[in-house]
Every structure is written in C-alpha cells, then in structure tokens.
Amino acid sequence: MTAALEHQVHDEDPFHLSTAPGTGQQQAVVLGGVTKRYATGTLALDGIDLRVARGEFVCFVGASGCGKSTLLNIISNLDQATSGSVSVVGHPALMFQEHALMPWLSALDNVALPMRLAGVPKGERLERAQALLASVHLGDIADKRPHELSGGMRQRVALARTLATEAPVLLMDEPFGALDAMTRDLLHDELESVWRSRGLTVLFVTHNVREAVRLADRVILLSSRPGRVVQEYRIDVPRPRRFEDPTVGQATAQITAALRKEVARHGD
C-alpha cells in the first residue's frame, strides 16, 4: 500500500529544529530553500525543502538533468548552494556509479583506505576492512586487485569502502546503475541489511523507479529545469521486498506515471 504525500513547505526555521514537528523524530538532513544556479546560468535546483529522519532510506527519481546529482553534491559539501541552507548530521559518505577503486591496491587495502586516511592503526583497520568485506560477502577475495574482480564485485568493494568511513549518512548516486539485474538484486539485499543493522540514513539517486520502490521508505519525485520537489511517496510495503511483489508493482506504476507526466511536461 502506498500513500502519496504532497510536498510540504515548512513554516518553521528548519535550521533550529532537531526534530520534525509533531513526530519527535531526529533529523539527519534538513534542507531549506536550496537553490543552485551554475555559472553558466542553468538553474539546476529551485528552492528544495527537505527533511530526512535519522535511519530513513530516501530515494530520488526524476527526469535526466533534474538536478539529482547536484543535490547530493551540495549535501556532501562537494558543491555549494547559491542560496538556502543545508544541515547534515556528521560527514556524509558519497558513493557513485563509477567505483573509482585504486587499481594498485588490493580489495582489502581499498576498503581500509578511508581508515588509513583517518589515522586508524594498521592492525585495527585491516581487521575492520576484512569484516566489512565479509559483510558484503567478499571475505575470500581480500587479496585480489580490482582488475581481477567482476563489475558487481568491484561495486561491493566500493560499498564496503563507503561503509568504512563510518559516516551516519550515505549519499548514493546511481550506485548500481551499471550492474546486471541479478547482481543489483543481491546488492540491494546487502545494502538493506547494513542500512538496518547500522541504523544508517541513506539518500539514494536512481533512474529506476522499481529500484526506488524496492529500497525506499520514501520516494521523492523531482521535476527538471529547474529541479523542484513535485511529490513524495511513502512506501510502506513490508520488507524484505521483492520486485515480484504486486504492491511493489503498484507503487512503481503509480510513480512511473507521475514521472512520465513530468518528463512529458518538459518535452524530454
């Protein structure tokens, strides 16, 4: 069952609130009127208001060029908003479609890299990296280098490396977009399991509405040129969800219809 929630603009100053009004819920990410105009003149985002609760899994879908990547870059502080405010708990970890592993390092050393940069002692970081690899079912390929691994395995190493940062918030920009359906399905299970066990907050960008419905507590539909929140969908299908579940299919159809309308509105 899904229920469509219209996007609400918050009256209160969101940057002085640690809880959502009436819910008592702690917020991991709060955006207020985030607008981004690139130097070229492109208005990529226009007044995005967003609250993501701690432990929530939010997926963003929208037409190509609606500003999804821009939004994650701003939340991760890789880029700055032109106006508006951003408040994030801790330092988020960002994971892209391209895994960008260091080719000369073993899988284990790739996963250990963020801890090395953070000054974690060698013995401890290698032990933790090994446990992280095991958590994505790659405990037995620790010594292999990226070129010896399949695309799906490399993306799992990248996921383990992202988790090694211990960031409370994960920002994922189409992380599984290049993978075959079967591998993607496995990675969904693994991501869902670490999300739940660690109580992570995940903001996940995808072109794939079905993937969004499979993973998200809430799906946010963005419009393009400029990017605005069009609608939000609370997905309350019980977990674990399967693509074959009729309720997943229904929610996917509902959101896809809205996305089509958005795309048609812009003539893309």
Ligand SMILES: Nc1ncnc2c1ncn2[C@@H]1O[C@H](COP(=O)(O)OP(=O)(O)OP(=O)(O)O)[C@@H](O)[C@H]1O
């Ligand atoms: N560095 C930049 N300079 C100028 N314009 C940019 C820059 N980065 C993105 N844009 C423009 O801003 C808009 C939003 O881009 P963005 O990459 O955030 O969209 P997206 O939704 O992630 O796209 P896609 O789904 O195709 O990956 C687009 O019109 C894009 O051309």
